[in-house]
Amino acid sequence: xxxxxxxxxxxxxxxxxxxxxxxxxxxxxxxxxxxxxxxxxxxxxxxxxxxxxxxxxxxxxxxxxxxxxxxxxxxxxxxxxxxxxxxxxxxxxxxxxxxxxxxxxxxxxxxxxxxxxxxxxxxxxxxxxxxxxxxxxxxxxxxxxxxxxxxxxxxxxxxxxxxxxxxxxxxxxxxxxxxxxxxxxxxxxxxxxxxxxxxxxxxxxxxxxxxxxxxxxxxxxxxxxxxxxxxxxxxxxxxxxxxxxxxxxxxxxxxxxxxxxxxxx
Amino acid sequence: xxxxxxxxxxxxxxxxxxxxxxxxxxxxxxxxxxxxxxxxxxxxxxxxxxxxxxxxxxxxxxxxxxxxxxxxxxxxxxxxxxxxxxxxxxxxxxxxxxxxxxxxxxxxxxxxxxxxxxxxxxxxxxxxxxxxxxxxxxxxxx
Amino acid sequence: xxxxxxxxxxxxxxxxxxxxxxxxxxxxxxxxxxxxxxxxxxxxxxxxxxxxxxxxxxxxxxxxxxxxxxxxxxxxxxxxxxxxxxxxxxxxxxxxxxxxxxxxxxxxxxxxxxxxxxxxxxxxxxxxxxxxxxxxxxxxxxxxxxxxxxxxxxxxxxxxxxxxxxxxxxxxxxxxxxxxxxxxxxxxxxxxxxxxxxxxxxxxxxxxxxxxxxxxxxxxxxxxxxxxxxxxxxxxxxxxxxxxxxxxxxxxxxxxxxxxxxxxxxxxxxxxxxxxxxxxxxx
Numbered sequence: 001x002x003x004x005x006x007x008x009x010x011x012x013x014x015x016x017x018x019x020x021x022x023x024x025x026x027x028x029x030x031x032x033x034x035x036x037x038x039x040x041x042x043x044x045x046x047x048x049x050x051x052x053x054x055x056x057x058x059x060x061x062x063x064x065x066x067x068x069x070x071x072x073x074x075x076x077x078x079x080x081x082x083x084x085x086x087x088x089x090x091x092x093x094x095x096x097x098x099x100x101x102x103x104x105x106x107x108x109x110x111x112x113x114x115x116x117x118x119x120x121x122x123x124x125x126x127x128x129x130x131x132x133x134x135x136x137x138x139x140x141x142x143x144x145x146x147x148x149x150x151x152x153x154x155x156x157x158x159x160x161x162x163x164x165x166x167x168x169x170x171x172x173x174x175x176x177x178x179x180x181x182x183x184x185x186x187x188x189x190x191x192x193x194x195x196x197x198x199x200x201x202x203x204x205x206x207x208x209x210x211x212x213x214x215x216x217x218x219x220x221x222x223x224x225x226x227x228x229x230x231x232x233x234x235x236x237x238x239x240x241x242x243x244x245x246x247x248x249x250x251x252x253x254x255x256x257x258x259x260x261x262x263x264x265x
Numbered sequence: 266x267x268x269x270x271x272x273x274x275x276x277x278x279x280x281x282x283x284x285x286x287x288x289x290x291x292x293x294x295x296x297x298x299x300x301x302x303x304x305x306x307x308x309x310x311x312x313x314x315x316x317x318x319x320x321x322x323x324x325x326x327x328x329x330x331x332x333x334x335x336x337x338x339x340x341x342x343x344x345x346x347x348x349x350x351x352x353x354x355x356x357x358x359x360x361x362x363x364x365x366x367x368x369x370x371x372x373x374x375x376x377x378x379x380x381x382x383x384x385x386x387x388x389x390x391x392x393x394x395x396x397x398x399x400x401x402x403x404x405x406x407x
Numbered sequence: 408x409x410x411x412x413x414x415x416x417x418x419x420x421x422x423x424x425x426x427x428x429x430x431x432x433x434x435x436x437x438x439x440x441x442x443x444x445x446x447x448x449x450x451x452x453x454x455x456x457x458x459x460x461x462x463x464x465x466x467x468x469x470x471x472x473x474x475x476x477x478x479x480x481x482x483x484x485x486x487x488x489x490x491x492x493x494x495x496x497x498x499x500x501x502x503x504x505x506x507x508x509x510x511x512x513x514x515x516x517x518x519x520x521x522x523x524x525x526x527x528x529x530x531x532x533x534x535x536x537x538x539x540x541x542x543x544x545x546x547x548x549x550x551x552x553x554x555x556x557x558x559x560x561x562x563x564x565x566x567x568x569x570x571x572x573x574x575x576x577x578x579x580x581x582x583x584x585x586x587x588x589x590x591x592x593x594x595x596x597x598x599x600x601x602x603x604x605x606x607x608x609x610x611x612x613x614x615x616x617x618x619x620x621x622x623x624x625x626x627x628x629x630x631x632x633x634x635x636x637x638x639x640x641x642x643x644x645x646x647x648x649x650x651x652x653x654x655x656x657x658x659x660x661x662x663x664x665x666x667x668x669x670x671x672x673x674x675x676x677x678x679x680x681x682x683x684x685x686x687x688x689x690x
Contacts, residue, residue: 027455034452038443065451072447195338216628217643220621232339239340370650371657374618379610385668387675403660 026060043076054089063096088113095125100132120264131256136161147263156259163248168241175237179230182237187244195233202226321362328354344381346395349373356400368403450485472502479515492519506539511688513546517681525550541568549677552580572680576673583669591662595655602658606665615654622647
């Protein structure tokens with residue numbers, strides 16, 4: 001019983017310090033891999049060690065550092081199989097680092113990657129890279145080619161490939177002509193109405209003052225704020241259009257992500 | 266019994282004696298994954314108010330209304346790290362109503378590209394490129 | 408205690424005893440490996456190697472102190488200011504560095520604003536090396552400026568070579584601006600913006616003047632056309648008076664702040680000078 005308590009307490013103390021130990025273990029492992037790398041003379045072995053380091057960085061959620069290690073492999077001449085492996089790791093780490101365009105470029109440029117990585121992980125990275133870099137046409141076609149289930153294929157067919165785009169430049173021009181209308185066109189009617197009311201109020205105030213010969217008050221308290229709001233309104237309509245576009249993109253990306261997660265178990 | 270206790274303490278303390286005090290990987294991870302967040306310039310919550318000053322409350326309400334509705338319509342960027350309206354809220358809370366309003370009006374007169382040319386180098390936030398200007402810098406009695 | 412229990416406890420202890428004590432051996436050229444890590448900017452590995460070497464040489468304080476200084480430099484390059492500061496503070500007061508390392512140590516202390524330890528480090532370093540002695544005098548000068556204890560008689564610039572930047576800072580230290588808040592307030596009361604011009608802020612003076620002039624013009628127009636009891640006059644005058652008072656108080660406060668800002672600016676330049684020094688060492 002006593003020994004059971006001792007062992008239990010030791011295990012508890014071990015688990016509470018596990019985080020410290022695991023991070024110490026990671027840095028020590030990185031150091032030992034680098035030592036290994038330094039001692040080796042063969043290019044392929046060096047590249048393999050760098051690949052191991054990149055994997056370790058990836059496992060502790062540091063994809064940028066993993067990419068740095070993978071870049072170091074460029075100096076060494078290695079066999080094609082290892083090159084493909086490194087390419088795949090690069091694509092994966094670019095994806096994890098949210099650099100979707102770079103990930104997509106690598107995956108689409110090397111069709112041989114599909115031969116060595118016919119795994120769910122590879123397909124997920126491929127589809128998600130296309131999704132995140134907004135290549136929905138291509139993503140849809142690839143999903144249809146990959147999916148064997150007719151029900152899911154039907155769902156994929158129904159996916160849109162374009163989103164409801166609002167041109168920020170158009171909205172800005174509309175706000176230039178009629179303040180507030182650009183915001184309404186961008187999909188924010190309340191903000192547009194508020195803007196229109198503020199501008200109308202200021203014009204009325206300026207006009208009222210000018211009518212009763214208070215020119216300075218009209219110009220300073222009416223005209224100058226009107227100019228500021230007018231300029232701000234144009235910027236606001238442009239920003240709101242961009243915000244709307246971003247929201248629509250995210251909605252579409254979410255739909256594609258849901259389908260991808262269903263297609264790839 | 267004593268020897269057993271010693272062994273037990275030795276095994277338990279083995280970790281703490283050589284475990285890293287600073288979690289290097291954790292620190293670096295936090296640094297690399299640091300995303301510069303927008304400086305949320307909401308003023309600090311007031312700790313406690315012994316008496317409620319109605320004029321202060323009115324000024325907070327007006328500033329709140331300005332921040333939520335008017336500021337968006339102006340869509341302008343402030344030259345300072347702490348925006349002028351938040352500077353106003355904080356200075357009224359920290360320095361009182363009259364000094365707070367006066368400093369806010371002075372700040373409004375300084376918040377333009379021309380006046381920013383005269384900001385001292387040490388007051389420039391090199392991350393955002395904006396000037397640092399807080400109500401605490403206007404306290405002279407410690 | 409039975410033999411089985413002893414074996415169990417020892418095996419549990421060894422299993423749970425982490426690897427750092429056994430990770431680092433000296434079977435390869437440590438210096439060459441450290442050079443390789445530095446060339447490739449592998450900071451995490453450098454930090455791990457450094458800590459292992461500190462464990463191994465725990466009984467040799469001279470080596471441990473050099474390693475700690477190196478580790479502080481690594482943390483500086485990793486932009487981890489708290490770890491850098493803590494490592495510097497863990498260096499013993501009895502550390503013995505070469506002239507080059509002592510310079511590095513002093514620069515790191517300046518950048519981390521540990522001025523109390525800088526004096527100890529400066530006092531400790533006695534080297535024949537003339538360039539170090541010049542560096543030491545410059546460090547003393549910088550420290551006195553940062554602590555605001557420098558006097559004209561203390562440092563004679565002709566007795567040692569001061570870099571142009573520090574020389575300029577020294578001269579500016581002895582010529583701080585003196586602006587009277589009362590005078591700034593009176594000037595601003597007379598003409599809005601004049602107080603700011605007196606302090607040296609010409610652009611702020613222009614904007615204050617323009618704002619107050621426009622508001623005053625508005626108030627004047629309201630008075631001339633509506634009369635003193637009209638709501639228009641009351642509102643415009645209230646707005647003008649708020650900005651006018653703000654302009655006066657702003658000038659007074661700016662005059663009070665000016666000297667403090669001036670010295671803070673000098674401090675900032677000194678710290679930049681030592682940061683540049685460390686960046687040169689790192690390269």
